[in-house]
Amino acid sequence: MRSRLATVLAAAALVGGLTGCESVREATSAANAATDQASICLEAVKLAGFYPDLSNPEQAAKDAEQTAADLSTLAEKAADTTLRQALTDMSEKVGELGPGNLDPSNVARWANDKVSAVDALSQACL
Numbered sequence: 001m002r003s004r005l006a007t008v009l010a011a012a013a014l015v016g017g018l019t020g021c022e023s024v025r026e027a028t029s030a031a032n033a034a035t036d037q038a039s040i041c042l043e044a045v046k047l048a049g050f051y052p053d054l055s056n057p058e059q060a061a062k063d064a065e066q067t068a069a070d071l072s073t074l075a076e077k078a079a080d081t082t083l084r085q086a087l088t089d090m091s092e093k094v095g096e097l098g099p100g101n102l103d104p105s106n107v108a109r110w111a112n113d114k115v116s117a118v119d120a121l122s123q124a125c126l
Helices: 002-048 057-077 081-095 104-125
Strands: none
Touching (some): 002 057, 002 081, 002 104, 057 081, 081 104
């Protein structure tokens, strides 16, 4: 009788310990996800500040293409769907700049339109 009671108590302790370990794993996973999102947002905010150098349109187009690709890569890493969509939208907005549309009036319109994409990205990071 005592050995059965000891076995039942040992099994209960083991189950309780495993449940505790699962809780720790879940908490660690949630903390890692939050850290990942914070690092993604930090990098995204830096990239969202992109503005083309109109004195060198060819380089500006290359820089826009690279920045759009970097934003797209961040979007692929984002677990949160709202953040992923905001990064994709920002990538598309930056990707609109190309060699043929880097005159001052087009860039001014583009920058004005970019404000809503930056705002959506900022909201997704909060």
